[in-house]
Amino acid sequence: MGLVIDTNVLIDAQNGRFALERLTDFADYGEGYIAAITVSELLAGVHLATTPDQRIQRSAFVEGLIASLPALDFTESTARVYAELYAYFLRPRGQMKGRAHDFQIAATAIAHGFAVLTSNLDDFKGIPGLRVECPLT
Numbered sequence: 001m002g003l004v005i006d007t008n009v010l011i012d013a014q015n016g017r018f019a020l021e022r023l024t025d026f027a028d029y030g031e032g033y034i035a036a037i038t039v040s041e042l043l044a045g046v047h048l049a050t051t052p053d054q055r056i057q058r059s060a061f062v063e064g065l066i067a068s069l070p071a072l073d074f075t076e077s078t079a080r081v082y083a084e085l086y087a088y089f090l091r092p093r094g095q096m097k098g099r100a101h102d103f104q105i106a107a108t109a110i111a112h113g114f115a116v117l118t119s120n121l122d123d124f125k126g127i128p129g130l131r132v133e134c135p136l137t
Helices: 007-014 020-029 036-047 052-068 076-090 100-112
Strands: 002-005 031-035 115-117
Touching (some): 002 020, 031 036, 036 052
Parallel strands (some): 002 031, 002 115
16 A cells, blocks of 8 residues: 655645645555656746745755655556546546646556545546545545
8 A cells, every 4th residue: 555645735745734744644555655747746846936045945845855755657557547547537528638747646546556645636536546635634
């Protein structure tokens, strides 16, 4: 078992809305991980900082997260799950717009048999085969 931590939970932690120590509330899931796309999203946030101080602070926080949370690669098996989700949501529902990264996180969790921890439940609503937890409840 494991828990894939969504980018928004980590951003909430960076902005003081979530204490990373609360991850122990989900210890029943086992080890915490991040998806490779989350690494990219977090690093993009560093590069999008508007001031040097903000960039330094974000960089230190993000690098600490990357060093402490194992990243799960986007593998061929993950790509197969992603393709299925993409087809499921795109064709009959037209619900793919703006959700590509969320679906990559979901596919990573499903491919490994893990749950996702997110504070944006709507981003993962209705994804078949995905267990979702929210740290805000």
